[in-house]
Amino acid sequence: MADQTSFSPPGTAAELEEGTALTPKFDADGLVTCVATDAASGEVLMVARMNAEALRKTIATGEAWYFSRSRGALWKKGETSGHTQRVVEMRIDCDQDAVWIKVEQAGGACHTGRRSCFYRAVSLGKLGALTLEFRDERVFDPTAVYRNKD
Amino acid sequence: MADQTSFSPPGTAAELEEGTALTPKFDADGLVTCVATDAASGEVLMVARMNAEALRKTIATGEAWYFSRSRGALWKKGETSGHTQRVVEMRIDCDQDAVWIKVEQAGGACHTGRRSCFYRAVSLGKLGALTLEFRDERVFDPTAVYRNKD
Numbered sequence: 358m359a360d361q362t363s364f365s366p367p368g369t370a371a372e373l374e375e376g377t378a379l380t381p382k383f384d385a386d387g388l389v390t391c392v393a394t395d396a397a398s399g400e401v402l403m404v405a406r407m408n409a410e411a412l413r414k415t416i417a418t419g420e421a422w423y424f425s426r427s428r429g430a431l432w433k434k435g436e437t438s439g440h441t442q443r444v445v446e447m448r449i450d451c452d453q454d455a456v457w458i459k460v461e462q463a464g465g466a467c468h469t470g471r472r473s474c475f476y477r478a479v480s481l482g483k484l485g486a487l488t489l490e491f492r493d494e495r496v497f498d499p500t501a502v503y504r505n506k507d
Numbered sequence: 508m509a510d511q512t513s514f515s516p517p518g519t520a521a522e523l524e525e526g527t528a529l530t531p532k533f534d535a536d537g538l539v540t541c542v543a544t545d546a547a548s549g550e551v552l553m554v555a556r557m558n559a560e561a562l563r564k565t566i567a568t569g570e571a572w573y574f575s576r577s578r579g580a581l582w583k584k585g586e587t588s589g590h591t592q593r594v595v596e597m598r599i600d601c602d603q604d605a606v607w608i609k610v611e612q613a614g615g616a617c618h619t620g621r622r623s624c625f626y627r628a629v630s631l632g633k634l635g636a637l638t639l640e641f642r643d644e645r646v647f648d649p650t651a652v653y654r655n656k657d
Contacts, residue, residue, distance in 0.1 A: 376639070377639045377641075378637070378639065379629055379637035390540055392554060394549070398549070399549025399550070400549070403600070404542060404600065404605040404607075416630075416631055416632070416633060417632065417633070419631050419632060446628060447631060448625035448626075448627060448628055448629065449625065449628075449629055449639060450554060450625050451618070455554040455624075455625075456629075457551045457554075457625045471601075474600040475598035475600050477598060477599055478596060479529055479597040479598070479599055480566075481596075482566070482567065483566060487529035488528065489526070489527045489529055489599065490527075491527075492598070
């Protein structure tokens, strides 16, 4: 390899799973799934996607970059809000189509103002209509933070 | 709603984010992303997908069910290996297209024999060829556990 955004193509299942080369298995849209957890608490903060460029930039800079499917654009986490993610550790899964980053999260990860995007619990053991229970309070005011957002 | 596998369709962004109704936003393939973490350690064990039926079964039974994209089939985690996941808590994210389950994992989550699928670390701050560093040992012998696998 390789320029700054490309990776070597995935090999066999054995190479993907037991190899020491990072050869991400991007999906048909050129994306892998990324889970960001709080390096201190272990809490899942968010789930998003990375394309090759976002993955490269995250590895090179140690700060989280993602690819927005809705906007079709690369974005640096916190570029609008200031709520950046410093990557403490990155892991790749067995078939190299998912990344786990442990991060130091400035402010809150969620655009709604919560620390984590996963601020509501689903009741288990239920059928029929399912209600959600709020578990987390806001840690910032999204209308203030995103006032100048595009 | 609803029969045992369907959910009410997603509403507006405000309803999705601030509402108390579970209205998952399935993608074009009818799937949401699911992150399973170890309820005790917080470690990310695996990332997989759920269709409506898998999500319903997981909520109803308190054990993790997924949908395999490669096999195009519903599967109960541990149905072959015995390495089931008892769901302690389920969370849904802001736009309701990702689920986080905290689980009690029997054996190992990964078909390669490790506790977690994320058993390799990616070195940060590097460009060019990237190598992976193994972090986790096997907790079971996959050739023995999956001997009778289809």
